[in-house]
Amino acid sequence: xxxxxxxxxxxxxxxxxxxxxxxxxxxxxxxxxxxxxxxxxxxxxxxxxxxxxxxxxxxxxxxxxxxxxxxxxxxxxxxxxxxxxxxxxxxxxxxxxxxxxxxxxxxxxxxxxxxxxxxxxxxxxxxxxxxxxxxxxxxxxxxxxxxxxxxxxxxxxxxxxxxxxxxxxxxxxxxxxxxxxxxxxxxxxxxxxxxxxxxxxxxxxxxxxxxxxxxxxxxxxxxxxxxxxxxxxxxxxxxxxxxxxxxxxxxxxxxxxxxxxxxxxxxxxxxxxxxxxxxxxxxxxxxxxxxxxxxxxxxxxxxxxxxxxxxxxxxxxxxxxxxxxxxxxxxxxxxxxxxxxxxxxxxxxxxxxxxxxxxxxxxxxxxxxxxxxxxxxxxxxxxxxxxxxxxxxxxxxxxxxxxxxxxxxxxxxxxxxxxxxxxxxxxxxxxxxxxxxxxxxxxxxxxxxxxxxxxxxxxxxxxxxxxxxxxxxxxxxxxxxxxxxxxxxxxxxxxxxxxxxxxxxxxxxxxxxxxxxxxxxxxxxxxxxxxxxxxxxxxxxxxxxxxxxxxxxxxxxxxxxxxxxxxxxxxxxxxx
Numbered sequence: 001x002x003x004x005x006x007x008x009x010x011x012x013x014x015x016x017x018x019x020x021x022x023x024x025x026x027x028x029x030x031x032x033x034x035x036x037x038x039x040x041x042x043x044x045x046x047x048x049x050x051x052x053x054x055x056x057x058x059x060x061x062x063x064x065x066x067x068x069x070x071x072x073x074x075x076x077x078x079x080x081x082x083x084x085x086x087x088x089x090x091x092x093x094x095x096x097x098x099x100x101x102x103x104x105x106x107x108x109x110x111x112x113x114x115x116x117x118x119x120x121x122x123x124x125x126x127x128x129x130x131x132x133x134x135x136x137x138x139x140x141x142x143x144x145x146x147x148x149x150x151x152x153x154x155x156x157x158x159x160x161x162x163x164x165x166x167x168x169x170x171x172x173x174x175x176x177x178x179x180x181x182x183x184x185x186x187x188x189x190x191x192x193x194x195x196x197x198x199x200x201x202x203x204x205x206x207x208x209x210x211x212x213x214x215x216x217x218x219x220x221x222x223x224x225x226x227x228x229x230x231x232x233x234x235x236x237x238x239x240x241x242x243x244x245x246x247x248x249x250x251x252x253x254x255x256x257x258x259x260x261x262x263x264x265x266x267x268x269x270x271x272x273x274x275x276x277x278x279x280x281x282x283x284x285x286x287x288x289x290x291x292x293x294x295x296x297x298x299x300x301x302x303x304x305x306x307x308x309x310x311x312x313x314x315x316x317x318x319x320x321x322x323x324x325x326x327x328x329x330x331x332x333x334x335x336x337x338x339x340x341x342x343x344x345x346x347x348x349x350x351x352x353x354x355x356x357x358x359x360x361x362x363x364x365x366x367x368x369x370x371x372x373x374x375x376x377x378x379x380x381x382x383x384x385x386x387x388x389x390x391x392x393x394x395x396x397x398x399x400x401x402x403x404x405x406x407x408x409x410x411x412x413x414x415x416x417x418x419x420x421x422x423x424x425x426x427x428x429x430x431x432x433x434x435x436x437x438x439x440x441x442x443x444x445x446x447x448x449x450x451x452x453x454x455x456x457x458x459x460x461x462x463x464x465x466x467x468x469x470x471x472x473x474x475x476x477x478x479x480x481x482x483x484x485x486x487x488x489x490x491x492x493x494x495x496x497x498x499x500x501x502x503x504x505x506x507x508x509x510x511x512x513x514x515x516x517x518x519x520x521x522x523x524x525x526x527x528x529x530x531x532x533x534x535x536x537x538x539x540x541x542x543x544x545x546x547x548x549x550x551x552x553x554x555x556x557x558x559x560x561x562x563x564x565x566x567x568x569x570x571x572x573x574x575x576x
Contacts, residue, residue, distance in 0.1 A: 027278065028053060028147055029170035035247050038163035039240040048157055050139075050169045053147045054078060057139035058085055061184055063124070065093040065133045066100055066154040072107045074156060079115050088119045091184075091191045093133035094202070095126035099155065105199030112194070122191035123198065135167075138180050143366065146177045171281065173452065244271065272547045273457050275508070275554065276470045279477070280455040282507045286351060286361040286448050288343045293446040294438055297336060298324040299431040305424035306411050323410070327399065327432045332387055339380035342445045346372050349494045350501070352476030354469050360453065365504040372495035373445065380444045392436050396429050403428060467542045474546060477508050478532055478553045481516055482525035511556040528552060531561050540568040 023043040024034060032049040036042040048054065060078075064071065079086055092108065094100045108121050126133060137149040137156075151167025153159070161167070172180070192198060227235060236249040236257045249257040262268070269277065303310040303321045312319050326333050338345075350369035351359040361369060388395045404425050411420035455466055481502055484490050491498065499516075506513045512528070515521040531552060535545050548561035 025052075026169070028281070029168070031166050031168050032151075032153075032157075033161045033163060033165070033167075034245055035163075035240045036242060036245050039238070041240050041242045048074070049167070050137075050147075050149050050157070053139050053149070053169060057141050057147070058082075059087045059089075059140045060137055061089040062137040062149075062180075063091040063093055063133055063135065063184070063187060064137065064154075064156050065135055066095070066098040067092055067108075068099050068101070068104050068155055068158075069107065070158045071156045072104060072111060074158065075108075075119070076111055076114075079111075079119055084118070086118065088115075089121075089184075089188065091122050091124050091187050092194070093124050093126060095131055096129045096203075099159075100202075101204060102200055102202040105194065105202060106196065109194060109196050109199050121194045122188055123194045124187065124191040136180065136184075138172075138177065138184070143363065145363070146172050148172045148176070148180065269457060272550045273455075275550060276474065276546065277455040277457070279473065279507050280453060282364070283352075283360045283362045283453075284366075284450040285354070285453045286347065286359055286450050288347065289447045289449045292443065294340060294441075294444055295435065296340075297333060297435055297439070298326045299428070299435040300324050301428050301431055305427055306407075306414060306420065307418070308414050325403065325407070325428050325432060327396070327436055328387055332383075336380060336383055336387075339376055339383065340445055342376035342380070343373060343448060345493065346376060346495065347448070350496075350505075352473050352480070352505075354453075354473055360473060361450070362504055362507050364507075365501065366450075368496040368501055368504055373448075375495050377443060377445050381439075384439055384444070388436060388439075392433055395436075396433060400425070400429065403432075465542070467546055471542050471546050471549065474508065474549050474553065475532060475536060477505070477510070478549060479529065480505050481510055481513050482529045482532075485517065485522045485525045486529065508550075508553050510553050524556070528556075528558065531558055531565075534565055535561055538565055538568050539572065540564050 023046040024036065026032065026034065026045075026049055030049070032045070034042075037044055054060070075088065075090075079088065092100070092105070105123065112119050112121055124133070132152075135149075135151055135153060135156075139147045139149070141147075147169060149157075149167065149169050151157075152165045153161050153167045157167065229235065234252050236251060237254075239248045239250065240246070241248070247259070249259055251257055301323045303323055306323060308321050310321055312321075346369065347359060350365045350372070351361040354360050404420075407425060407428060408420050411418060411424075455470060457466060460467075484498070484502060494501065502513060502516055512521050512524060515524075532549065535549055538545060544564055548564045551557040551560040
C-alpha cells in the first residue's frame with residue numbers, strides 16, 4: 001500500500017540552472033509554486049506542498065479537477081494511513097479531453113466501496129472544454145481548526161504547475177469555513193453520483209493534434225512576449241533569494257527596479273515581522289470561562305435566619321451583614337477550593353502573557369494543558385467523593401449536629417441565651433445540599449475558551465502599535481526554556497512531560513532548544529536571560545527590541561541586542 005508523501009511534484013520553471021539538493025518545507029500560510037521553486041534555485045517539492053496539512057487533518061471536503069491514478073493512490077494512502085480516523089467527501093470535476101479516464105473513475109468507485117462511510121465521491125462533468133472548476137480542498141484538524149487549499153492546480157496538485165498559477169494554503173476563520181461548507185453542500189447536491197455504470201461510460205476525448213507550424217509560431221510568440229521591452233526599457237532581471245524567497249528586480253545595469261507591489265504601497269514584512277506573524281499563527285488566546293465555574297462550596301445564608309438584619313443604616317453610616325456555612329472542616333474546604341480553581345493555577349505553565357489579563361497558548365500545547373486540567377478535575381472529584389460520598393443527603397445528615405452546634409454559637413453571639421430556630425437549621429442544610437449538588441457534573445473546575453488572534457503590521461497611530469504585544473509574547477517564548485533550565489522552582493506544579501512541553505512551547509525555532517539540558521545550553525541560558533531582562537527594561541524603540549530579541553532566540557545572536565542596549569545607554573547619558 002503506498003504511503004502519503006511518496007509522490008514528487010515536478011514544477012515547470014521559466015529559468016535554467018540546477019536546483020539545490022534539498023526541497024523546501026513550506027509552513028502555513030503559503031502559496032505554491034514558491035518563487036524559489038519556479039526559479040529553479042531550490043528543488044521541487046518532495047511531496048504534495050500541503051502534505052503536512054493533510055497528515056494532521058481528520059477530514060477533507062471539496063472539489064478536485066482532472067484527477068488521475070496518482071491522485072487516487074494518494075487518497076487511498078490518506079485513508080489507509082489514519083487508523084480509521086479520516087473521512088473524505090470529494091466532487092470530481094471532469095471536462096472533455098481532461099486527463100481523467102474511466103479507469104480512474106472506476107478506481108474511485110472501488111475506493112468508496114472499500115472505505116464505505118469514510119469516503120464518498122460525486123462527479124460533475126463540466127459543460128464544455130472551456131469550463132474549468134475551482135480546485136478547493138478544506139482540511140479540518142482534530143482541534144476543529146481549518147485550512148483551505150485553493151488554486152488552479154489540477155489533479156490535487158500532483159502534476160506540472162506554472163509560475164503563473166497561485167495555489168494558496170491558509171488557515172481560515174469560522175465564517176470562511178461556513179461559507180465553504182454551504183458552497184460545497186450545494187455542489188454536492190447538484191453533482192451526479194459516481195456509480196460503476198457512470199464511470200465506465202465516460203467518453204475518452206482528446207484534443208486534435210495541431211501541426212508543427214502552429215507549435216513553432218506559438219513558441220516564437222512566447223519567446224517574443226517574454227523578451228519584449230516596455231517603454232524603451234528591457235525586461236527586468238529577476239533574482240530569488242534562496243533562503244528567504246524574496247524577489248528582487250534589476251535592470252540591465254543591475255540597478256534596482258521598483259516592484260509592482262512596492263509601487264502600490266503593499267506592506268512588506270521584513271524577516272522579523274514575518275517570523276512574529278507566523279508565531280501568532282501557531283497559537284490562540286485562552287481565558288478561563290467564568291460562566292462554567294462551580295460556585296464556592298461555602299453556602300451563603302440569610303442573616304435573618306440568625307435573627308439579624310442584613311442591612312442597617314443610621315444617618316450617613318451603613319452596615320451589611322453576611323453569613324456563610326461550609327459543608328465540612330476548613331482544611332478540607334481549602335483543598336477542594338484549591339483544586340476547584342486549578343484552571344487559573346495551571347494556565348500560566350502552558351501559556352505566554354500577551355498583556356495584563358491576556359494569555360496565549362501554542363496549539364501544540366493544548367493537549368498537554370487539557371490533560372493537566374483533566375488530572376486536576378479528577379483529583380478534585382476524588383477528594384469530594386471521599387469526603388461527601390455518593391449520597392449528599394446521607395453526608396449532610398452526619399454533619400447536621402455539627403452545623404446546628406456551630407450555628408447555635410453564632411446565634412448566641414447576637415442573642416445571648418437564645419436558641420436558633422430549627423427551621424433556620426433546615427434552611428442552612430437545604431442551601432448546602434443545593435451547593436453540593438452543583439458539584440455532581442462532569443467538570444468541577446471551570447472550562448476555558450480559545451479565540452484566534454493575529455499579528456497585524458499596519459500603520460502605527462498615536463494610540464496603536466502591535467509591537468508591544470509582540471515583544472511581550474516573544475519575551476515569554478525566550479524565557480520559557482531558559483528559565484526551565486536555570487530555575488529550580490520552574491517545574492513545580494507542572495503536570496506534563498518536560499521534553500514534550502519544551503517542544504510544544506517552542507514556537508519560534510529557538511536555537512537553545514536543540515541543546516536543551518546540556519551544560520553549555522544552561523550556561524548560555526543564564527547569559528541570555530540577563531540580556532532579555534535588559535531589553536525588557538530598556539527605553540529603546542520597542543520594534544528594535546523585538547528585532548534584537550528575535551535574533552537572540554532564533555540564531556543565538558546577541559550582538560544586535562548589545563548594540564541596541566549600548567546605543568540606548570549613550571542616548572540616555574546624553575539626555576541626562
